[in-house]
Amino acid sequence: MRAADDEDFSVFVVASARRLLRSAYLITGDLGEAEDLLQTALERAYRRWPTIRRAAMPEAYVRRIVVTTAINGSRKRRVSSTPLDEDLLPGRLDAAVEGLPGRTELLAYVRQLPAGQRAVLVLRYFDDLTEAETAKALGCSIGTVKSQHARALARLRELVPRDGSKT
């Protein structure tokens, strides 16, 4: 890789890593796992950096790897692993929002959603992606994004107490 490309990669990481890491953390709920995901995605991007850079799509490229890997990882764990008691694990999502009980509760409900639906919510409400951009990040159709989004909100409406105490 040429030095100019290498420097450009550093600039990209400085500019994008935090946002990508926050998205990964919201989807996985585990900061260590999110960091691993991001590093893996960046390694793949680094190997093809001259091509990705020319195509002017590095963040979308890395985001897609992070999101799809997180979803696939979640599916594998669902089959093969025993659920952990999140309260006992440092660095887990709930611990990060101590002092904000309403939002903690809402995030806990989000964590109960399937990984694909959770990813749609994160991409739409945290990354501010359009439906088309979300579909691209997930490698699915806009129709799938719409249906996943609707199902996720419907499920949340079921889960959130109706007395309005969540806020």
Added chain:
Amino acid sequence: MTSALDSELSAAFESATEFVQPPPDMADRVRRAVRRRRQRLTAGLAAATAALVIVAGGGLLAAHDLHGAEKHTRPPTGGDHGFSITFPDGDTARQLATSGSYLYALIGPPDAEGVTLAAYDRSTGRLIHQVSVPGANGSTFAVGPGGLVWLSFGVGTAPGPSGTWLFSPDLRRHSTGPGGDAYALLPVSRTTALTPGQYGLTFLRMPLPGRPGRGADHLEPGTSLGQPRNTAPGISAVSLDGQIVAQVTNGYGFDSHLVIAGHPRTTFGGRAVEQAGYIASSRGSVWVQTYAVHGQYATDFGRLVRVDSNLHPTTPEAILDSPVLARTEEVWAAGDTVFAATAAPGHALVCFAAGGRIGPVTSLPARAPVTALAASVGTVYVTTTPQDAASGTVTSYPLPAACR
């Protein structure tokens, strides 16, 4: 309610991640990981080619059934030069080895998950058997005496299963043992192998494939590779005149040098202008791909150097003078033949005879970049993974007469 939920979700996501910060050296971590992973791809290849000398001529093994045939790869295609195996999108052969009638490939995406060890008929490219590798965040394999296949999986510090498997040549039976932190495997006998690590060489003893029991390992005394706090686990290693030559780094990939196990003061490379990259052994010598470091950047190629069993440079002038080999990216050896992937335009893969007389340097018709290679008597198997291709391809070529 939905609009309130929308805004509450945005606020909750924002506040829940305010504290999240990536490591300040994330870009450097990525560079180091990529470099080390590239180096790991060939770990064990040298061992495999060394083992090749032992097993070559052993004749064809028994016929095997075709369970799983063409499940993972597209059917091989013939051509003027032999056959090609194309992998599914995103996959490539990260490591190759040959033994007896088999061509072995460690297949997966270039980085981590979903690795498979597959055995092909090396004359036709037909898939014979394959096994999924667990915890495949880095794996390496080597073919040892008797054609038995050693696999270390779960390499690195990532969570997940790890260990060592010893397979029958057809990959249908295996035994299990400890390990998983080996970047290089050097089979010693049918059931024993050495692996270089931070504190020296680990001696691994395994049951024969299909036999009960579990393998065991211990640190072999007197095999230090240098000060542990300055030495990353061996990334690659070769056997040479009864000694083990290991490539080690300071953990950042920027002080990469060779050392003889048990003689940590005997070293080669590590200076900024001459880091030791990929290595391969042939005829009592080690061929070393070197590279340079400029500030925080490392070059991808450098000149090819030969060192003797004392790690003294003995590079023939014909090699030092070659403008193609001055841009060597990776090196392999099989018998008396040395192969080099280069960054020289039009010379993605070259070979030369390194037995008695050296050279000439001969180009093979492979497309860059060449990422894995194995050779048997008369045939070379090459993995190429062009950037514009969706997946990697293994192609067989006849070995040029000038390289034998």
